[in-house]
Amino acid sequence: MSKIERFDMQRRVVSHMVTTSWQNIPHVSYLYEPDITTFYHEYKELTKERKKEGPQISFNTIMLRVIVEGLKSAPQLNAAISYHHKKVEGSLKIQDDINISIPWLLPDGRMITPVLLKAQTKTLNELSDAISELGEKIQNTNIDELLYRAAQDDTLAAIKRCQLGVLRRIIAAQISFHRVKGLTGKEKSEYYKIPEDKRLTARNLLSGTVTVSNIGSLYKDQKGSFGMLEIIPPQVFVIGLGAVQEKPGVYIDDKGEKTIGIRKVLPMCLAFDHRAVDFSAIVPFLKTTDQIFLKPCRIRNW
Structure with a gap:
């Protein structure tokens, strides 16, 4: 027998925000599939070294730092749009801080998007601590x-x-x-x-400047990827991370020659608000992340 399940507060908020997004924002989506074989190997080596020397860093945490570096190179993506359709007037406010909204799955199956504040100022350890702190606040x-x-x-x-x-x-x-x-x-x-520094407040949900959604963390054996995802206004950019996958690919071997082999690929969906920016705005982001994935030794200094 069928039954009706009315939207709770979380579902109401989500349905309102995504409806507003799709009604008002002309989305452009780019499917980015970087070869992260070298980067992933470097990450694994780093985690081995940290077993005795310090706290472990998750792959999600290190990818957040990669994204921060990309956004530093493409500041127009870390911005807030103001647009009046009838007047055909608009403006883009480039944000000083990179505040990352990260979808968080709650124990009851619901999802919220708390914000990692000032991610551009944090080391890998500080990012990891900030994520752990969000988890503690959510419990309260x-x-x-x-x-x-x-x-x-x-x-x-x-x-x-x-x-x-x-x-x-x-x-x-x-x-x-x-x-x-x-x-x-x-x-x-x-x-x-309960003190505000011990729980989430409205600011922890409303101060995001860019959203990073990691579906790879929900199901690591998935073989697909995001094709599109909504931008939450006034943000102008959102990133969807899939799971690391193995695919055949062309690469340069140790002898400097092109060869074909099994490579690790990370599907990423980059969606932007076409009112605010054109595709050229994400090119600096892509160039920076490409360089990090190709020559990942810099992650040891993060």
Whole structure:
């Protein structure tokens, strides 16, 4: 017998954000499949050396640092867009900090996107610690209350930007038979006694400047890749990482000759907002990451 499962707060937020994305943003997607054989070998050697000398670094963490280096070379991708369709006016604010939104799978199967703040200032160890800290904060966070407050803050920001269409959302939320409410009374008082540095706040969800989604971490044996994924406004760039895969490829051997062999390939989807930038904007990103994958010795200095 069929049943109806109504959207909870997390699903409401996600459905609203992605619908807004696809309604307003002209997406352009580039499927990038770099050969990371040399890079992956260097990463494995680094993890072996760290077993006795220091904390382990996950592949996800080191890829976040690779992406940060790419974004440093392509600052237009780390930006916020403001666009008025009727006036045909727009602007792009290049952000000083690289704040990475990372989708995080919760124990109950839901997903949120907390933000790694100022990733461009962090070493590999600091990035790893920041990810662990996010995990600890999530354990102390009431996710529904977090999303409720984040939605409120996002609505107020939209009103300040004179996006009056958001008023329909407010009215609908108030008259809906299935209203979602925040914490109240003693429960609210007890929750907000938890210091902000020990739990996630709305800022931890709304301050992202670029999103990096790693589906490879969810299923490492997958053989496919992202073809497209949504850009969450006002961001203009999103990256989808697949799982490392083995494929036949042409490479230069130790003798300097071209040969064919089994190579490690990392499928990556790079999607950008065509209102904000053209394909030329991602070329510096690609050149930087290509060089890192080809000559990865620099990762030892991160």
